[in-house]
Amino acid sequence: MSALLEEINKRKTFAIISHPDAGKTTLTEKFLLFGGAIHTAGAVKSNKIKKTATSDFMEIEKQRGISVATSVMGFEYKDTLINLLDTPGHKDFAEDTYRTLTAVDSVVLVVDCVKGVEEQTERLMEVCRMRDTPVMIFVNKLDRPGKDPFDLLDELETKLDIKVRPLTWPINMGERFKGVYNVYDNNLLLFSVNKTKVADDQVLIEDLNDPRLVGLIGEEDADQLREDIELINGVYEDFDAKDYENARIAPVFFGSAVNNFGVKELLEAFVRYAPTPVSRPTNQGEIAPTDKKFSGFVFKIHANLDPKHRDRIAFLRVCSGTFERNKFFHHVRLGKKLRFSNPASFMAQRKETVEEAYAGDVIGLYDTGNFKIGDTLTEGSDFMFKGIPSFSPEIFRELLNKDPMKTKQLEKGIRQLTEEGVAQLFIMNYGSAKIVGTVGELQFDVIKYRLEHEYGAKCEFVAKSFHKACWITSDDQKKLDDFKRVKGNFMAKDKDDLDVFLAQTPWILKVEQENNPDIKFHFNSEFK
Numbered sequence: 001m002s003a004l005l006e007e008i009n010k011r012k013t014f015a016i017i018s019h020p021d022a023g024k025t026t027l028t029e030k031f032l033l034f035g036g037a038i039h040t041a042g043a044v045k046s047n048k049i050k051k052t053a054t055s056d057f058m059e060i061e062k063q064r065g066i067s068v069a070t071s072v073m074g075f076e077y078k079d080t081l082i083n084l085l086d087t088p089g090h091k092d093f094a095e096d097t098y099r100t101l102t103a104v105d106s107v108v109l110v111v112d113c114v115k116g117v118e119e120q121t122e123r124l125m126e127v128c129r130m131r132d133t134p135v136m137i138f139v140n141k142l143d144r145p146g147k148d149p150f151d152l153l154d155e156l157e158t159k160l161d162i163k164v165r166p167l168t169w170p171i172n173m174g175e176r177f178k179g180v181y182n183v184y185d186n187n188l189l190l191f192s193v194n195k196t197k198v199a200d201d202q203v204l205i206e207d208l209n210d211p212r213l214v215g216l217i218g219e220e221d222a223d224q225l226r227e228d229i230e231l232i233n234g235v236y237e238d239f240d241a242k243d244y245e246n247a248r249i250a251p252v253f254f255g256s257a258v259n260n261f262g263v264k265e266l267l268e269a270f271v272r273y274a275p276t277p278v279s280r281p282t283n284q285g286e287i288a289p290t291d292k293k294f295s296g297f298v299f300k301i302h303a304n305l306d307p308k309h310r311d312r313i314a315f316l317r318v319c320s321g322t323f324e325r326n327k328f329f330h331h332v333r334l335g336k337k338l339r340f341s342n343p344a345s346f347m348a349q350r351k352e353t354v355e356e357a358y359a360g361d362v363i364g365l366y367d368t369g370n371f372k373i374g375d376t377l378t379e380g381s382d383f384m385f386k387g388i389p390s391f392s393p394e395i396f397r398e399l400l401n402k403d404p405m406k407t408k409q410l411e412k413g414i415r416q417l418t419e420e421g422v423a424q425l426f427i428m429n430y431g432s433a434k435i436v437g438t439v440g441e442l443q444f445d446v447i448k449y450r451l452e453h454e455y456g457a458k459c460e461f462v463a464k465s466f467h468k469a470c471w472i473t474s475d476d477q478k479k480l481d482d483f484k485r486v487k488g489n490f491m492a493k494d495k496d497d498l499d500v501f502l503a504q505t506p507w508i509l510k511v512e513q514e515n516n517p518d519i520k521f522h523f524n525s526e527f528k
């Protein structure tokens with residue numbers, strides 16, 4: 001095996017996603033504990049934005065900005081180098097999460113057993129399905145009286161639109177929750193409840209008829225477990241790892257992250273089944289991780305909030321070849337040679353300078369304004385990675401300049417913030433009004449604050465009653481031109497100069513779709 005292939009096969013890059021409060025941070029922490037990357041609980045800070053007055057922007061930023069160190073957490077488990085990419089929990093930053101999902105090879109989805117599948121979980125799963133990302137599901141908080149596990153499996157299948165296969169199974173729940181039976185290895189590891197370290201006192205049962213089972217969990221639970229396992233093996237097809245890799249089936253694990261139940265089983269299955277770095281689509285075909293020449297793309301940009309240090313960190317996912325410190329690489333969009341003397345890698349909570357990086361790794365590149373989200377870096381080739389979509393924003397406001405002396409600063413600021421992915425900017429075809437689109441209210445506070453403090457520009461937002469941004473295309477250029485002319489007042493250009501129709505209401509959108517069958521209305525920019 002070549003040295004490059006050996007490096008690639010060691011790596012697994014994934015993200016944990018969940019509806020806020022389901023237990024993402026807790027599960028992350030337990031993974032890091034098992035990986036030996038941290039030694040005490042509480043070391044991982046939640047990136048959750050606690051409810052604050054929206055005017056308290058710095059507080060929000062402080063909570064959000066815990067981040068650079070925890071954006072990527074590398075740890076090792078059983079000779080596997082695992083890169084765990086963090087995603088913001090707050091709904092208003094959902095776009096950040098969608099973009100992070102383009103940089104991973106698989107996902108662990110956490111669901112709260114009391115609440116079941118929540119709205120945000122459904123949307124995140126849609127994004128996973130768009131690119132056939134393999135998903136493992138962890139049903140958390142079994143120490144609370146939640147929904148019946150069989151009902152939960154049904155709910156997962158219907159709401160997430162994917163077939164499921166339990167690979168572990170809970171023994172009772174709520175106060176009487178005792179642990180999980182490992183269906184794929186047919187064994188049982190009973191942990192004692194221990195919130196601060198990985199427990200050593202495990203009992204291994206390798207056969208459901210082992211007489212010790214009754215002694216350990218009681219006759220009633222032992223009977224119930226045997227019955228459940230028989231039912232599961234009867235109802236659900238055998239687990240086929242290929243189906244998981246192809247995103248046709250999601251294995252399900254049960255447990256209680258905070259009590260360390262079921263976490264090890266999940267991690268073991270993860271290192272066993274989760275994919276190593278996979279090929280990625282470009283505008284010139286797929287690029288395999290084993291391709292000898294380096295390539296990668298930027299999926300996230302983190303601004304330095306200190307106005308005295310304007311540099312940013314661009315997070316780059318390595319897709320092929322070997323990244324080397326101080327070597328010149330090709331910035332495809334700018335046609336420019338760049339080299340990096342101080343690239344950062346992220347092991348657990350430490351940030352270190354990295355000499356080399358391989359497919360699956362995420363590195364941080366200090367940037368003075370060369371990068372925007374989606375940029376490709378190569379060893380000389382001119383292809384560009386595809387698939388960092390923009391989704392239609394949900395709130396639209398017009399950006400007004402409050403200080404005509406600072407027009408240039410405002411223009412520069414809003415352009416840079418858009419490049420960082422804080423919000424989307426649409427320029428109206430008639431009159432060139434700037435329409436800022438976001439997923440949540442918080443972003444408007446972020447933009448206002450940052451324009452003022454980092455660029456010295458003052459702005460105001462005026463609500464616009466748009467319902468959706470639709471990217472429009474047509475095979476019939478004339479029809480497209482006609483539509484753009486007739487609908488001129490609602491036509492805009494996005495950051496890549498693509499045509500966008502801003503529909504005012506769902507009804508108007510429906511009518512336009514019906515009246516213009518030759519025009520395609522896209523709800524994200526991924527059709528490119």
Ligand code: G4P
Pocket residue numbers: 018019020021022023024025026027046048089140141142143144255256257258259
């Ligand atoms: P998130 O990142 O997905 O938003 O969730 P996080 O891990 O922060 O967990 C949300 C809350 O759920 C936390 O409680 C956490 O302790 C709790 N939790 C996590 N796993 C379990 C579990 O297995 N069982 C139970 N019962 N609770 C669990 P909190 O009160 O918000 O914070 P904390 O002060 O307890 O840390």
